[in-house]
Amino acid sequence: MNAAAKINARDYLEIYQNPEAHRVSLKHLDLFIGDQAFQAGMNSILNTTLQIPPFKPMEEWVFENIELANNKSTRPGPMRLTVYQREVALAINDPNVRQIVVAKGVQTGYSKFIKALYAYTVSYLALNCAIVNSTKPDAERYYKDEIAPMYKEVMALKRLIRKPLKGDVHDTGYEQRFANGVNTYIRGAYTDDAFRSYTTWLNIGDEVDADGWQPRANSIGSKIEMFRDRGTDFYDSKLLIGGTMGLTHRSIINAQFLLGDQRRLHVDCPHCGTQQELRWGQKKDANGKRPEYGFRWEINEGGFVVPGSTHYQCDSEEKCRITQEEKYAVH
Structure with a gap:
């Protein structure tokens, strides 16, 4: 039993009534060494644990977190963005850019870039995202072939997969809810319903010159405009649309490209x-x-x-x- 445990109520009363008789001087103690150790410990915490990590641009994050397999790429290993992909990534990280239009050729790695951007937005930026393909079958194929495998291959995404409890909304190929609060949506552009009932910071359109993006007889307006409206709750939302250009007179890509600064x-x-x-x-x-x-x-x-x-x-x-x-x- 220690000394403090032997002090009874009467002892406390005596100390209270005669505090001077029980006052203890600490003048003989040297607290300098302890103070130095305390200050050094606090400085260490301030410079490490409490430091806000520097922002990671997309190119850096992708290289560190996405590994390309031998059976899915001719250049396996950490994913490196190509020169045009880097320019798009820089535009994604630029707060002054709200819309990006990519007029591209075939087999340029745009779809692979989209899935990397999806992973970056969900796991690092922690913001809602939507990907709209031309048709519902295209959306289903893209989810199965490109998005779903990432939930096992990309650890940053794998850690965010929820285990729905009883009563929770279950995930599907069209809607995914993550443990960090992010929601994602994958749609086919063929019907106007693809652009309703969700709010997203990043909206990505693939193969925008395909028939599914063309307005139908009963469409209420431009599908690009409806897609852009999905981000109006965010002051800095992004719209990324791309695809291989078709006939100039009906090309959505060409029309949107001409509205921008037309970078080459x-x-x-x-x-x-x-x-x-x-x-x-x-x-x-x-x-x-x-x-x-x-x-x-x-x-x-x-x-x-x-x-x-x-x-x-x-x-x-x-x-x-x-x-x-x-x-x-x-x-």
């Missing part, structure tokens, strides 16, 4: 440093001659592309050859 993708050659617009370079002139710049490849006798022959011909006097392996050094 410019890159620096990793060899000579010449800045140039990245162009296909296959269109022949009146004499049937192709330009000296652009994408090039060789075809063998069987009609197949010769492995390793694909490259980009630089638009400079040096006519540098930018290979497949060097494309990640292009900025």
Whole structure:
């Protein structure tokens, strides 16, 4: 039993009535060393635990959190954004940009970029997100092939998967509710119902020039405008629409692209440093001659592309050859 436990009520009364007789001096104690240790401990906490971590832009977060498998990519390992994807990612992180339009070619990795953006928005930004494909079957396929596998492969998302309790709303391929309070929606654009009854910060449209995005006879208006309205509860909401352009006169992508600043993708050659617009370079002139710049490849006798022959011909006097392996050094 310690000394403090032996003090009874009468002792407390005596101390209360005669405090001077029981006063203890601490002048002989040196508290300097203890104070130093306390200050050092507090400074350590302030500089580590209590520090707000620096904001991670999308490109950095994706590289750290998304791993591409051998059976799903020709470049397995940490996901690295390509040059055009980096520009879109920068626009996503720019608070002054509200709408992004991507007029693209085929097989440029746009769908893969979308799923990475989805994971970043849900798990890091913790904001509601919607992805709208052309039709309901397209939406179902995209969910099964691209989104659902991430719930097992991307740990940042896997940790947020709920286990619904009795009475809770269960998740489906069209609506997902996460443990951090984020809701996501995947829809097909064919009917106007795809743009009702949800509120989202990020709204992503894929293959916007496909028929599903065209207004039907009973549509109440532009589907792009209805989609944009899903974000009006957020002062800084984002609308990202992209796709391969179809016929110019009915192209939604072209019309929306012309409303923006109409940026073209410019890159620096990793060899000579010449800045140039990245162009296909296959269109022949009146004499049937192709330009000296652009994408090039060789075809063998069987009609197949010769492995390793694909490259980009630089638009400079040096006519540098930018290979497949060097494309990640292009900025």
